[in-house]
Amino acid sequence: MLGNERALSQNQVLLLFVVLSFVYVFPIVRADYAYVDDNWRALLQAQDAWRNQGRILLEWLYTLLTFSEATINIFPLPLLIGISALALAMARLTFWLFPRPGITSCLVILPVLCNPFFLGNLTYQYDGPGMVLALVAVICAITCRTEQRYVRGLVAALLIAATLSLYQLAISLFIGLCIVEYVRGVKDKVAVQALLVTLMERVVQLIVGGLIYFFTAYQLAIDTRGSRLPIDQQWFEVVWQKFCFSMQMLGLLIASSGNVLAVALLLGASAGLILFMTSIRQMQGRLPGKLGVALLYLLSLVTLIWNVPGMMLFLSEPNLEARNFIGFSAVLVLLFFLNYEVLGRIWPGLRWLLIIPTLFMFAFSYAYGQVIIAKKEFESAMAHYIANDLVSRSELRSVNKYYYLRAPGDGNWLPRGHGAMIHMPLLRYILSGSNSVLHAQFFPRLGINNVIGGEHGVFDQLAAAGRVGEPLVDNKFYSIYVTGAQGFIVMKPIQEDENYNKNWPRVP
Incomplete structure (x- = not known):
């Protein structure tokens, strides 16, 4: 009976998460798309790049998996290992949140992986598995059940340090799950003192874990991308602009999901928040303590929203990419949890309605898989156009080195994916503005070894000095110039309408 959902064993919960997780990531594995940094990492151009970003554990992970010090591309093996570990971690998280979980309880935990913004992270063939394992470390820190408080705190702190050494932004999930834990404590009417002590433990764990990371892996970081936003007159304005952009x-x-589904989830969650708020009066403790719990309850919800972009708000990095929004996983978990509780109090069978937003997350993943396949096909075609010119024209074959200049602006012009990205506009954002039409490191797979990345400033200086003549090749997508022993492949911004259907004749 739907109203009497059967409790699952630990093995059944684990099996459910393994199956659903592999179904969810299948489109990414099938696409086998080299995303943003993957092209140059596959050519072993920066062996110490992770170390320089304070992510030494990711470097060690690939040393272990490839049996060498080189970052050899062994995709999808690392992703499959990471997803298997995450399925195990989500099973642990399920029993941490629910004493006797059923299938609908597992749906509450699934957004840890099925966060639509996390699809960009999963697409990275190199960085993605480390990001997944960072989530595993966060969940293990949250679910550590060692009875001795100091041992439990030390283990959690070490796991937080490990999280930061894999992917710093994953700490947003830890903060978010701490808020979920606090909301659950309010729902369960935990004694005021016990609830506040648990919250303080989490704060201490976070601080100690951050200190461990600071004095270890962070000392290797020399990349300036993680530098703090300078505190000046513009500081608050920049932070606020970033926050508004993330919203x-x-x-x-x-x-992308449809207003009806979103409004239904938000209304159910709002009802749950109000319902839990009334539980504070029944908690054991004095009135000042209850007032403090109520204030923290409200502040925790505000913190959860700010936690979506997380620490990116306070870094000098100007770009907010979809992959930065790991904290949104905790938002989804809380939304699902609140709706789970509200629906269950009306009638337990209504909890199966959580299948609807779950199906949307899976449908979105498969739509994204088709978009990155279209992107891969377009990039391959573009590279073949250029490679054909370089190997077939005698005046171009003699050039020793070509500098590849990417087109300015967004490179996600994609006629085949236009329809999907109109109806699911988040797809274009996840595809990433950093993902240009083509990268110079793509050409070696076509047998072209003399194309490297160039700078528009150098080309403009040569052109201004009259050292660049007319292009030897000039077509819709690019121009090729030759000056002496070097050449320039200059990509053009594409101004043409992306919508193919506008040119299709309509039947009256």
């Missing part, structure tokens, strides 16, 4: 991107998710 706009959440609006794209609502537009």
Whole structure:
């Protein structure tokens, strides 16, 4: 009976998560798409790049998996290992949140992986598995059940340090799950003192874990991308602009999922928040303590929203990419948890309605898989156009080195994916503005070894000095110039309409 959902064993919960997780990532494995940094990492161009970003554990992970010090591409093996570990971690998290979980209880935990913004992270053939394992470390820190408080705190702190050494932004999930834990404590009417002590333990774990990371892996970081935003007169304005931008991107998710589904989830969650708020009066403790719990309850929800972009708000990095929104996984878990509780109090069978947003997350993943396949096909075609010119024209074959200049602006012009990205606008954002039409490191797979990345400033200086003549090749997508022993492949911004259907004749 739907109203009497059967409790699952630990093995059954684990099996469910393994199956659903592999179904979810199948489109990414099938696409086998080299995303943003993957092209140059596959050519072993920066062996110490992770170390320089304070992510030494990711470097060690590939040393272990490839049996060498080189970052050899062994995709999808690392991703499959990471997803298997995450399925095990989500099973642990399920029993941490629910004493006797059923299938619908597992749906509450599934957004840890099925966060639509996390699809960009999973697409990275190199960085993605480390990001997944960072989530595993966070969940293990949250679910550590060692009875001795100091041992439990030390283990959690070490796991937090490991998280930061894999992918720093994953700490947003830890903060978010701490808020979920606090909300659950309010729902369960935990004694005021016990609830506040648990919250303080989490704060201490976070601080100690951060200190361990700072004095270990962080000392290897020399990359300036993680530098703090300078505190000056513009500081608050920049932070606020970043936050508003992140909220706009959440609006794209609502537009992609449909207003009815989003409004239903938000209404159910709002009812749950109000319902739990009334539980504070029944908690054991004095009135000042209850007032403090109520204030923290409200502040925790505000913190959860700010935690979506997380520490990116306070870094000098100007770009907020979809992969930065790991904290949104905790938002989804809380939304699902609140709806789970509200629906269960009306009638337990209504909890199966959580299948609807779950199906959306899976449908979105498969739509994204088709978009990156289209992107891969377009990039391959573009590279073949250029490679054909370089190997077939005698005046181009003699050039020793070509500098590849990417087109300015967004490179995600994609006619085949236009329809999907109109109806699911979040797809274009996840595809990433950093993902240009083509990368110079793509050409070696076509047998072209003399194309490297170039700078527009150098080319412009040569052109201004009259050292660049007319292009030897000039077509819709690019121009090829030759000056002496070097050449320039200059990509053009594509101004043509992306919508193919506008040119299709309509039947009156």
